[in-house]
Amino acid sequence: MIDRLDHLVLTVRDLEATCQFYERVLGMQVVTFDHGRRALHFGQQKINLHLAGHEFEPKARHPQPGSADLCLIAAVPLEQVMEKLTASGVAIEVGPVYRTGAAGPIRSVYVRDPDHNLIEVAEYVQAAEPLAKEAAVTEISRVLQQRPPGIMGAQQVGEFGILLPLVKMDDGKLGVLFEKRASTMRRQANEICFPGGRAEKSDESKWATARRETSEELGVPPENIHFVGELDWLTGPGRAVIYPFVGFVEGIADMKPNPDEVGEVFVISLERLAAAKPSTYTSSLVTEPEEDFPYHLIPGGKRYxxxxxxxxxxxxxLDGRVIWGLTARVLAHFLERLPGEGWSCK
Incomplete structure (x- = not known):
């Protein structure tokens, strides 16, 4: 979905000092746009500058000089960068050191700009000398670095997105919406759950899965379902991977739940759920190999x-209803993330 970073904003105390540093020390081009605004241009990106106390709207919620931590990739060898820093009287705070960039290993030095933002200047490096001589190993490294790590086997066993829906109640307080699965469902009929389902190839993300499934099950437009946050992933029955999200759902008065999936919808106030204490029970997990299991291939055989x-x-x-299983785990995990007593539910 996202291709690249176009620009970012630095909030600074002194526009001139900032421009001089980035132009003189790092070779960026100072440009003026939109009736006097200043920016630092380099490559195909730029850094827009806001003067502290006189920021342009819209702006970050808490703009603060000296709070940035940036990594810049040099267009010249790092040694040449270091020589320029030294000649300009800029102290190298850390480095050169090896780090991991977005596309592989990098070699970096760290300096401070006039607002004491941490500026990392780096160059991409080839694999370590022993690896550089092994073409096959280098290619394996390239392939691995191009893929984001995930959960092993998740695509084979199923990935699911679910939504913990926050809604506004009649009294103005926040509540959590639950579904009771239709009695005609083949699995988990009549159980209480959150909306959600299996990820499809057309889903752009697991959030898109949770949002689509919620829209289909509750009969509300997708644009009425707003992202609030993401919870920890968990594994379900059969090693399925569950991706839980928290969302705010508007217009529930007009929702039309799908009767093939949803038997009932109800809401419990967030305040009440936060005060509730669940009962805890345990069950044992025991490995039971199939009859044709090759015991002769493992140490100890049947005594393994x-x-x-x-x-x-x-x-x-609550209210004669029982919330348990994955739904209770997700609910408890969410409630544990909330602030302590005294927070407002409105």
Missing amino acids: PWRTGKVEHLFYE
């Missing part, structure tokens, strides 16, 4: 010391 474990199950009992 398989690891055992326990699973914690949470139960919320």
Whole structure:
């Protein structure tokens, strides 16, 4: 979805001092645009400058000089950068050191600009000398660095996006919306859950999955479902990977739940849920190999010391309803993230 960074904004105390530093020391071009605004141009990007106390709108919620930490890739060898820094009287705070950039290993030095922002200047480096001689290893490294790490086996067993829906109640307070699955459902009929389902190839992200499924199940337009935040991932039955999100859903008075999936919809106030204490029970996990398991291939054979474990199950009992399983785990995880007593639910 996103291709590249076009520009960013630095809030500075002294426009002239900032321009002189980046132009004289780092070779950027100072440009003027929009009736006197200043920016620092380099490559195909630029840094727009805001004077502290006189920022342009819209701006960051808490603009603060000296709070930035930037990494710039040099167009010349790092040694040449270091010589220029030394000649300009700029102290190298750290480096040269090896770090990991967006596209692979980099070699960096760190300096401070006039506002004491941390500026990292780096160059991409080839693989370490032993690896550089091994073309196959270098190619493997390139392939691995081009892919984001994920959860092993997730695509084979299924990836699901679910939504914990926050809604506004009649009294103006926030509540959490729950579904009771239709009695005709093949799996988990009549159980209480959050909306969600399996990711599809057309989904741009797991958030898109959760949003689409919520829209389909509750019968609300996707534009009424707003991203609030993401919770920790978890594994479900059959090693399926669950990606939970928190969203704010508008217009629930006009929703039309899908009767093939949803038997009932209800809301419990966030304040009440935060005060509730779930009951906790455990069950044991035991490995039971199939009859044709090749015991002769593992040390100890049938006496192999398989690891055992326990699973914690949470139960919320509210208004004659029972919330348990993955829904209770996600709910408890969300509630643990909330501020302490005294926070406002409005």
